[in-house]
Amino acid sequence: MSNKKHVKLNVNGKDEEFLAEPRELLIYTLRERLDITGPHIGCETSHCGACTVTIDGKSVKSCTMYTVQAEGKDVTTIEGIGGPDDLHPLQTAFKEHHGLQCGYCTPGMITRATKLLEENPTPTEEEIRFGMAGNICRCTGYQNIVKSIQAAATEMNAAKEAAE
Amino acid sequence: MKDEISREERVENLKGMGCSRKRVEDARFTQGKGNYVDDVKLDGMLFGDFVRSPYAHANIKSIDTEAALKVPGVVAVLTAADLEPLGLHWMPTLAGDKQMVLADGKVLYQGQEVAYVVAEDRYAAADGIEAVEVEYEELQVIVDPFESLKSDVILRPDTVDENGKAVDGAHGPRDHPNHIFTWEAGDKDPTEEVIANADVVAEEEMYYHRTHPCPLETCGCVASMDKVNGKLTLWGTFQAPHAIRTIVSLISGIEEHNIRVISPDIGGGFGNKVGAYPGYVCSVVASIVTGKPVKWIEDRMDNLMTTAFARDYWMKGKISATPEGKITGLHCHVTADHGGFDACADPTKFPAGFMNICTGSYDIPTAYLAVDGVYTNKAPGGVSYRCSFRVTEAVYFIERMIEVLAIKLNMDSAELRRINFIKKEQFPYKAALGWEYDSGDYHTAWDKALKAVDYDGLRAEQAQRVEDFKAGKTRKLMGVGLSFFTEIVGAGPVKNCDILGMGMFDSCEIRIHPTGSAIARLGTISQGQGHATTFAQILATEIGLSADSITIEEGDTDTAPYGLGTYGSRSTPVAGAAAAMVGRKIRAKAQMIAAYLLEVHDDDVEFDVDRFVVKGAPERFKTMKEIAFASYNQAIPGLEPGLEAVSYYDPPNMTYPFGAYVCVMDIDVDTGVTEIRRFYALDDCGTRINPMVIEGQIHGGLTEALAVALGQEIAYDDMGNCKTATLMDFFLPTAWEVPNYETDYTVTPSPHHPIGAKGVGESPHVGGVPCFSNAVQDAFRAFGNTHTNMPHDHWRIWKTANELGLHD
Ligand code: FES
Ligand code: FES
Numbered sequence: 001m002s003n004k005k006h007v008k009l010n011v012n013g014k015d016e017e018f019l020a021e022p023r024e025l026l027i028y029t030l031r032e033r034l035d036i037t038g039p040h041i042g043c044e045t046s047h048c049g050a051c052t053v054t055i056d057g058k059s060v061k062s063c064t065m066y067t068v069q070a071e072g073k074d075v076t077t078i079e080g081i082g083g084p085d086d087l088h089p090l091q092t093a094f095k096e097h098h099g100l101q102c103g104y105c106t107p108g109m110i111t112r113a114t115k116l117l118e119e120n121p122t123p124t125e126e127e128i129r130f131g132m133a134g135n136i137c138r139c140t141g142y143q144n145i146v147k148s149i150q151a152a153a154t155e156m157n158a159a160k161e162a163a164e
Numbered sequence: 165m166k167d168e169i170s171r172e173e174r175v176e177n178l179k180g181m182g183c184s185r186k187r188v189e190d191a192r193f194t195q196g197k198g199n200y201v202d203d204v205k206l207d208g209m210l211f212g213d214f215v216r217s218p219y220a221h222a223n224i225k226s227i228d229t230e231a232a233l234k235v236p237g238v239v240a241v242l243t244a245a246d247l248e249p250l251g252l253h254w255m256p257t258l259a260g261d262k263q264m265v266l267a268d269g270k271v272l273y274q275g276q277e278v279a280y281v282v283a284e285d286r287y288a289a290a291d292g293i294e295a296v297e298v299e300y301e302e303l304q305v306i307v308d309p310f311e312s313l314k315s316d317v318i319l320r321p322d323t324v325d326e327n328g329k330a331v332d333g334a335h336g337p338r339d340h341p342n343h344i345f346t347w348e349a350g351d352k353d354p355t356e357e358v359i360a361n362a363d364v365v366a367e368e369e370m371y372y373h374r375t376h377p378c379p380l381e382t383c384g385c386v387a388s389m390d391k392v393n394g395k396l397t398l399w400g401t402f403q404a405p406h407a408i409r410t411i412v413s414l415i416s417g418i419e420e421h422n423i424r425v426i427s428p429d430i431g432g433g434f435g436n437k438v439g440a441y442p443g444y445v446c447s448v449v450a451s452i453v454t455g456k457p458v459k460w461i462e463d464r465m466d467n468l469m470t471t472a473f474a475r476d477y478w479m480k481g482k483i484s485a486t487p488e489g490k491i492t493g494l495h496c497h498v499t500a501d502h503g504g505f506d507a508c509a510d511p512t513k514f515p516a517g518f519m520n521i522c523t524g525s526y527d528i529p530t531a532y533l534a535v536d537g538v539y540t541n542k543a544p545g546g547v548s549y550r551c552s553f554r555v556t557e558a559v560y561f562i563e564r565m566i567e568v569l570a571i572k573l574n575m576d577s578a579e580l581r582r583i584n585f586i587k588k589e590q591f592p593y594k595a596a597l598g599w600e601y602d603s604g605d606y607h608t609a610w611d612k613a614l615k616a617v618d619y620d621g622l623r624a625e626q627a628q629r630v631e632d633f634k635a636g637k638t639r640k641l642m643g644v645g646l647s648f649f650t651e652i653v654g655a656g657p658v659k660n661c662d663i664l665g666m667g668m669f670d671s672c673e674i675r676i677h678p679t680g681s682a683i684a685r686l687g688t689i690s691q692g693q694g695h696a697t698t699f700a701q702i703l704a705t706e707i708g709l710s711a712d713s714i715t716i717e718e719g720d721t722d723t724a725p726y727g728l729g730t731y732g733s734r735s736t737p738v739a740g741a742a743a744a745m746v747g748r749k750i751r752a753k754a755q756m757i758a759a760y761l762l763e764v765h766d767d768d769v770e771f772d773v774d775r776f777v778v779k780g781a782p783e784r785f786k787t788m789k790e791i792a793f794a795s796y797n798q799a800i801p802g803l804e805p806g807l808e809a810v811s812y813y814d815p816p817n818m819t820y821p822f823g824a825y826v827c828v829m830d831i832d833v834d835t836g837v838t839e840i841r842r843f844y845a846l847d848d849c850g851t852r853i854n855p856m857v858i859e860g861q862i863h864g865g866l867t868e869a870l871a872v873a874l875g876q877e878i879a880y881d882d883m884g885n886c887k888t889a890t891l892m893d894f895f896l897p898t899a900w901e902v903p904n905y906e907t908d909y910t911v912t913p914s915p916h917h918p919i920g921a922k923g924v925g926e927s928p929h930v931g932g933v934p935c936f937s938n939a940v941q942d943a944f945r946a947f948g949n950t951h952t953n954m955p956h957d958h959w960r961i962w963k964t965a966n967e968l969g970l971h972d
Contacts, residue, residue, distance in 0.1 A: 038196020047891035078196035095190040102692025103193025104431030141863030
């Protein structure tokens with residue numbers, strides 16, 4: 001099968017270029033080809049959100065999309081959100097408020113939550129629950145995830161105010 | 165020497181038991197740096213995947229792999245015919261049965277593994293699977309266990325002799341070729357007599373439906389055979405890595421010291437990852453055959469269709485009482501659908517696990533339980549999903565029987581519970597079905613719970629609601645769900661509990677480094693429970709070094725001491741006890757070192773938080789850090805250098821955490837939609853190690869309980885087609901469906917556990933399922949409902965309302 005397509009995309013600020021089969025899913029490209037293992041596979045049918053990444057500013061389940069469809073786009077994964085020296089407030093908040101247990105859903109949760117807070121910096125609990133409903137967690141029962149996101153929002157808003 | 169900081173500060177710095185220490189695991193998980201099995205990558209690694217049966221029951225007439233082998237990227241295809249010469253086409257299950265690794269002549273359930281395709285990547289493997297041609301001859305499908313016990317269709321060729329007569333199974337004689345075992349507990353005749361002569365008897369039949377643990381990460385492994393060094397390394401999602409190593413050794417013939425099993429980070433287990441699956445065996449064989457590492461990762465459909473389902477118990481109960489409500493006897497019969505193979509993870513001496521705790525939290529003088537295991541054309545398993553060996557079924561059964569009895573007696577079910585609870589002074593309590601409960605104070609917990617929710621107020625509100633409904637003022641009913649449960653965890657004493665004959669002790673080994681930091685290794689493996697955090701807290705309190713300076717390591721059989729793993733809430737009761745005991749060994753040696761350094765007799769020093777102090781002379785002491793340094797660097801007469809110890813802990817008994825739950829629910833009669841207004845959960849797990857972690861586990865367990873009670877089911881049609889093999893059909897709650905929970909606690913330490921801890925991770929599931937279910941059913945009590953089966957999805961609730969005439 002040599003119907004491979006040339007794909008160029010930017011992942012976490014780095015340009016990547018390769019040949020991919022049209023049927024290759026983006027989650028597979030990230031994990032197997034580019035060694036970006038933060039996004040996880042929980043279902044491969046767009047139900048669980050473990051593979052959530054950000055593409056051109058939108059939350060996308062990377063098992064939903066073929067890699068060729070990401071041509072020319074910017075992709076951000078958990079690895080691009082914050083590292084040991086510059087943790088994102090959500091990363092800190094999830095630890096502070098016990099927003100994770102096995103950690104398998106966590107990269108997808110945090111990636112999704114960054115967009116949620118960008119779109120709505122002061123969400124109510126209901127808005128958080130609705131906005132996170134595409135991401136399944138089997139361990140935490142969500143209560144502490146909601147708490148973590150609320151805490152991060154407060155923290156980020158305070159930082160923004162202080163900067164203004 | 166002057167002590168510069170206060171005792172309080174020293175306690176705080178220790179971060180020992182009782183503090184909500186933040187989890188040390190979280191740094192890697194929040195930054196996407198976890199190391200789950202699918203993240204393991206080795207040079208030249210191949211990928212294996214299964215051809216699976218589309219039929220639930222069929223003979224296999226032929227398998228043609230030729231075309232598949234020509235598919236680009238496909239390296240090998242394994243079938244039962246390839247495994248048979250190695251004796252690997254069947255493998256033992258954890259329940260004393262055996263199971264096909266690859267279909268041997270016939271298939272017994274939809275999704276059964278028929279051939280294993282090994283290819284260069286997942287896509288090539290998928291192409292290879294498409295190209296394998298299998299010819300099937302369909303056979304009559306049996307999905308009903310009652311049918312199965314009467315049918316002429318013999319499901320398994322190995323259950324009959326040459327005359328077609330059923331041969332004995334692992335747990336005794338079989339009544340029929342499709343019958344697996346009968347297991348009894350308690351006294352049959354006396355129980356039946358008590359019930360026959362009782363003033364009041366309530367009877368009920370209930371089906372605890374088939375469901376699935378469905379952790380977010382599916383099962384998988386990477387097998388790597390190094391032929392040069394003769395070493396096999398196996399990474400995988402194993403809840404019991406040492407047990408897997410022993411099983412691999414037993415079935416492969418590779419000696420145990422040449423096998424290294426590694427459980428890396430695990431994305432949730434809930435019982436799903438205890439068993440041994442064909443994927444493990446085929447990956448090992450494929451790695452040996454190809455000389456390359458082979459990875460196998462289930463997809464979600466494989467997971468839901470073929471690995472370790474839970475429950476599927478058809479339960480029939482009779483409960484007798486005096487007119488005042490004092491329970492006199494309990495009778496329970498279960499028909500247990502185990503699917504094609506008996507592959508449940510139960511201690512082999514208890515083929516139906518701890519179902520014999522079905523007398524629950526009540527002082528029931530006479531009881532009898534019988535369970536019949538049955539083969540059908542469904543996937544095998546029967547794991548104790550988020551409970552200890554069938555306690556969820558047992559607690560659901562008794563908590564429903566209590567409600568049914570309350571209806572019969574026309575009594576408040578909270579009161580009925582209260583008058584039947586085992587009393588505090590009766591502990592240790594020997595139950596009619598054989599186990600000895602270690603400690604409990606049920607009345608205190610119950611009163612606290614009922615007070616917290618204003619129980620009388622809720623009942624008054626409910627009565628008013630019924631009036632309003634009858635008057636046409638509302639279409640919403642209100643249910644008050646109650647449950648009081650006793651878990652039986654900490655499996656277990658080696659004399660009672662084993663997996664495949666391996667006794668269920670656990671272990672901890674610790675090495676203190678000269679500078680006063682330490683590494684401890686345990687036989688368990690966390691799947692999200694936070695062991696790296698909480699075990700360090702136990703050790704900190706025991707040995708007086710800060711939890712921050714103790715690394716916990718688990719899951720590598722080359723380094724960890726032998727232990728039976730993490731399931732059945734056994735980590736804290738068993739491995740946690742081993743950690744406490746190893747700490748005490750360290751302390752005993754440290755005491756001798758301190759006494760030598762302080763030039764006093766051993767008995768003249770005493771332990772105080774993080775040091776040994778000369779009695780009566782608080783200014784004379786040696787800190788544990790100083791002692792650690794001295795142990796390596798000073799010749800101490802009569803003592804070996806170093807500060808290390810190992811403990812293998814075989815618990816004297818199991819532990820019995822308990823809890824009191826209340827759920828307040830509104831139900832829309834016209835749509836069947838439920839709304840959880842309030843959920844209060846009081847847990848007593850004895851000594852609390854990390855309250856934050858405990859609360860988190862309670863939220864998680866309750867949410868899984870909500871799923872089971874209100875919507876989740878593995879369902880089959882008459883042809884044995886699994887109708888719920890994707891997350892589209894199998895309900896996993898999202899943040900949107902889940903309420904906030906109120907947690908509370910009492911503390912009744914276990915008298916036999918070194919630190920009094922009982923284990924908690926599964927309690928909320930065990931207590932939660934009947935609580936949610938009771939809430940739904942209680943809403944309809946005023947309209948003549950006694951029992952309806954779970955899962956209470958909107959459609960079933962609507963139907964109940966309809967049957968009760970509430971839509972007229
Ligand atoms: S793996 Fe993509 S949504 Fe589940
Ligand atoms: S923390 Fe385990 S799935 Fe969310």
